Amino acid sequence: MTATELATTELQRHFERTIEHDQRIEPRDWMPEGYRKTMIRQISQHAHSEIIGMQPEGHWITRAPSLRRKAILLAKVQDEAGHGLYLYSAAETLGAERTDLTDRLISGAQKYSSIFNYPALTFADVGVIGWLVDGAAICNQVPLCRSSYGPYARAMIRICKEESFHQRQGFELLLTMMRGTSAQRDMVQEATNRWWWPALMMFGPPDADSPNTAQSMAWKVKRHTNDELRQRFVDMSVPQADALGVTLPDPWLAWNAERGHYDFGELDWAEFKQVLAGNGPCNADRIAHRRAARDNGAWVREAAAAYAAKHAEGQGR
Ligand SMILES: [Fe+2]
Ligand SMILES: [Fe+2]
Numbered sequence: 001m002t003a004t005e006l007a008t009t010e011l012q013r014h015f016e017r018t019i020e021h022d023q024r025i026e027p028r029d030w031m032p033e034g035y036r037k038t039m040i041r042q043i044s045q046h047a048h049s050e051i052i053g054m055q056p057e058g059h060w061i062t063r064a065p066s067l068r069r070k071a072i073l074l075a076k077v078q079d080e081a082g083h084g085l086y087l088y089s090a091a092e093t094l095g096a097e098r099t100d101l102t103d104r105l106i107s108g109a110q111k112y113s114s115i116f117n118y119p120a121l122t123f124a125d126v127g128v129i130g131w132l133v134d135g136a137a138i139c140n141q142v143p144l145c146r147s148s149y150g151p152y153a154r155a156m157i158r159i160c161k162e163e164s165f166h167q168r169q170g171f172e173l174l175l176t177m178m179r180g181t182s183a184q185r186d187m188v189q190e191a192t193n194r195w196w197w198p199a200l201m202m203f204g205p206p207d208a209d210s211p212n213t214a215q216s217m218a219w220k221v222k223r224h225t226n227d228e229l230r231q232r233f234v235d236m237s238v239p240q241a242d243a244l245g246v247t248l249p250d251p252w253l254a255w256n257a258e259r260g261h262y263d264f265g266e267l268d269w270a271e272f273k274q275v276l277a278g279n280g281p282c283n284a285d286r287i288a289h290r291r292a293a294r295d296n297g298a299w300v301r302e303a304a305a306a307y308a309a310k311h312a313e314g315q316g317r
Contacts (some may be wrong), residue, residue: 019220024150027093033104035219038212040268041110042221046113047087048105054080057129065123072169075128079128079162084179086159092150095301106291115202116273117280118194124177124187125195130170132192132199138163139233140203143223152221173241178245185245192241193249200264204228209269236261255287 001009018025025031048286054077076253086096094170106112117202141160168247177184204210206228215229216231224232234253241248252265274280 003052019148022146022148022220023149024153026150034215036094037222038216038219040091040094041150042216043087043091043094043149043152044096044104044117045111045113046100047084047091047101048110049116050080050084052105052112052116053133055281055286055289056116057126059120060123060126063123063263064120064126069123069126069173072173076130076166076169079166079227083159083162086155087152088150088305090155093151102290102294106287106294108278108287111276113199114280116261116286116311117265117282117283118198121193122187124174124184124191127170127173127177127188128195130166130168130192131174131240132170132195132201134166135172135237135240136199136202136233138167139229139236140156143229146220146223148220154263162176174246180237180238180281188244189246192246196249197267197271198234198275200230201275203227205235205269234264238262 012032015025015029015035018029025035057073057175058077061070064073068077068095088101091101092098101110103205104110115136120129144156145153145160147156174188177188180235207213207225207227210226213222213225218224238253250265251264254263256263259307275283278284
């Protein structure tokens with residue numbers, strides 16, 4: 001064994017011990033290339049989801065039914081922008097470039113959560129997105145606060161606190177509508193019918209179809225499998241639906257005393273694959289909107305870069 005090989009083996013062992021002891025890998029630490037690539041992929045796809053996720057609800061900011069609802073929705077959508085920015089920064093600690101990640105999002109080389117390719121058709125959707133979409137995001141993200149990659153884990157702690165505000169604002173909006181007119185109650189039920197199944201798809205393909213899960217669990221960048229998290233979400237949502245007085249659109253949904261969990265129907269995986277492949281109801285719109293935002297903001301980035309260059313010049317004198 002050469003000296004370099006010996007040093008690499010030592011580093012590899014140190015990396016494995018860090019993970020074994022549930023300690024964090026930090027940007028300065030040696031890490032296997034596969035781990036670095038997996039983390040860049042996971043963190044940037046998460047960042048893209050936060051940024052694209054601003055669109056379905058952002059659409060309703062100018063049409064919110066009251067000043068109070070508008071202020072709440074603005075704050076929520078701004079939080080999502082903040083989440084995207086923390087996460088792009090976390091990806092940068094691994095050597096990724098934010099502009100490059102944005103280009104990959106726009107070119108379709110990198111994905112974002114399939115859920116944001118569905119339209120928000122009524123104001124009840126704002127409530128259902130908060131309740132179910134942010135609720136599913138919390139199930140996915142709370143375990144990520146213990147991700148083995150330090151900057152990601154720390155970003156997730158703050159993000160999860162804000163997500164729980166998002167979930168509650170959605171639930172509170174729905175509760176208000178359910179106490180309103182029968183037309184409002186119908187709107188909530190109709191929005192629930194449209195979002196329930198796509199929300200279950202947010203946990204990704206079934207475990208048997210999820211090739212990266214085993215490696216991600218071994219690296220402790222993932223703590224539970226897709227099916228475990230999906231089950232947890234279903235179990236959590238049923239009593240919430242009861243409290244609201246809405247019906248979840250699944251005739252197979254039933255308590256299974258033996259398993260201690262709710263049974264539920266089969267997801268439409270063909271639809272999931274279609275949406276992931278870019279053929280969901282809003283994929284093209286979402287990307288076109290993101291591309292326009294990037295192009296329209298070019299002058300701001302250029303001005304900031306010119307200012308930074310001028311400042312650096314002044315410092316050198
Ligand atoms: Fe978020
Ligand atoms: Fe959120």
